[in-house]
Amino acid sequence: MSTGLLVDALTPADLPRCAELEAQIFAGDSPWPLAGFVAELRAAHNRYFALRTGPGAPVAGYAGIAVLGPVGAHECEIHTIAVDPVLRGRGGGRALLAALLDVADGLEVADGQVTPVFLEVRTDNAPAISLYRDTGFGIAGLRRNYYQPSGADAYTMVRPAPPDDEGENAP
Template identity: 55%
Template sequence: MSVEITSMVAADAARCAELESVLFPGDDPWSERAFLSELAAPHNHYFAAREGGHLVGYAGIALLGRGEAVESEVHTIGVDPAAHRRGVGGALLNALLDTADRHGGPVFLEVRTDNTPAIELYNREGFVVVGTRRNYYQPSGADAFTMQRPVLGAVNQA
């Protein structure tokens, strides 16, 4: 079955909150109300992944700044465990990055330091670790890497 990526709508918020509670049980999962709040912010763009009409994943990004100071920040990516290792997370990340590329600037995100599959996905898409945030996720106290994908076309300067 193929995955369809669409814009998230308010009716998706309850399912996203349900997935959050499965995916992030030790770290204050987002509520339905939190998703609705994020959807309402004009600088945020959220996507839903569907298989056969059933929501199996979600992702969101904030487009920040103006002019020379533009950047984007990945807020979240979550995929139903039953749909893991089938390209859903990659498809969602591609939707986020396409949106960020139209906005311009670098893209940032935080990821648990022990989330190897996500880190590998981000590395494949050009992200590099630029820092570590100790005790970032609460209440578990898990650490996070801050990762950045440089501006497309930027040349590394040694």
């Protein structure tokens, strides 16, 4: 099933649109300014992707992941996933997450190991939590007042899911 959406590399020319979307989507929680996106894209350990409605179309979403630690013992941290509200529910977030996980899964690791991937998500963001659980993440902890200035709490989630994350008492 085709969603009509595509994921490709985020470029410096895309960053003003990312900052616009960020201000709209995360208005209550200190959205990243343009300079923040510029710094993120320049960092050698980061990979950023754009969601588009077609080849050459403006950014409709974006996502980024950091690759941390030494070769063979990497960990990854998802910095952001955001989709234009008018396009939500069409698989864009899932496609962006898949691109991020492809980065992690392509890293050299010890035999039989999976590169751990960490993220934070608002505890009230049920659609995102469900997506993350569907892709092997589990809740590893709670960060109170993580998002500012709203004071919203966040779950720290990790893939692979921690062994004690039964999923029965968590969203």
